[in-house]
Amino acid sequence: MCSRHSRKMKNNKEKPEKWKVVLKVLAILLLLSFIMASCVSFFIDGDYENLDGNTALIEIKGPIMGDDSSFGLFSDDVASSSEITRLIRKADRDSSIKAIVVEINSPGGSAVASDEIAQAVKAANKTTVAWIREIGTSGGYWIASSADTVVANRMSITGSIGVIASYLNFGGFIxxxxxxxxxxxAGQYKDIGSPFRDMTPSxxxxxxxxxxxxxxxxxxxxAANRGLxxxxxxxxxxxxxxxxxxxxxLGLVDELGGRDEVIAIVKEKIGEEVEFRKFSPSRGFFGLLEGVFSRQSFYIGEGIGSGIVKKAQAQSYPSILA
Known part of the structure; x- marks a missing residue:
């Protein structure tokens, strides 16, 4: 009787242990499938080079900065001048590339970084076309103006030729x-622009x-780039x-349109059918994994946050969309 009872107790203990193993295996499989699916979607999104194309397509998305390494999770949303200039020069050296298209969706950014990219575009020995999508203002337009031809949608936001260096002043709060x-x-102007005091008139x-x-x-x-x-x-x-x-x-844009118009312009310039080859920043294996995890983690948080915001908007006022 005792032996039968002890065997029953032993079997009851083994069942939870088996379930723990099963759950661990399922969790590992789920994690692996998550990584594989994310990697596949990462490549499908276009972060690769189509080696058969004859026209380089280089994206300039987000704020333009000298380097994106300090942006961590958000580095994919920053246009790094060091990376973009490298890609432009790489495309220019490639004998199979007949033209370079820079696809711009940027509000501008660092003046130095914008000038670096603009000079790289001007220095290219290939036909260059700037394609402004939703926005190409300030430094983004500076870059666009350096191309042989500028194409924008009739509703694209562009221009904003000027410089800004505003900052918050906490002097009153302090x-x-x-x-x-x-x-x-040590030096009269060493702390010029300090947020902890007001600027002097000088x-x-x-x-x-x-x-x-x-x-x-x-x-x-x-003026020089646009012949104005x-x-x-x-x-x-x-x-x-x-x-x-x-x-x-105003003479800031040559043609109105989108992808089809860009292709038509390039085709006329190079005299052959156009096939884009996307040039993207190279990323190693660990960089790829980092990008996958950071993207997915961000999108999960973004999904939760956007859901809360949408619910609040629905309860307070109607959404305004364009």
């Missing part, structure tokens, strides 16, 4: 909370001079953005 900013500098004048000088470089580049008079660009270099059709009337 004063209101009885916090003192101890200024210790500092503001110096800062504005630098911004005006950079704006002058921007205007000179656009400097005075013409001066009039429209107010920082205001223009829709694609307005930009065409």
């Amino acid at each position: 004063s209101d909370h009885n916090i003192t900013y101890e200024r210790l500098v 500092e503001r004048i110096l800062f504005q001079k630098s911004l005006d000088r950079m704006r002058g470089y921007f205007i000179d580049e656009v 008079k400097k005075e013409e660009v001066e009039k429209i270099a107010t920082g205001l953005f223009y829709l694609g059709d307005e930009a065409k009337d």
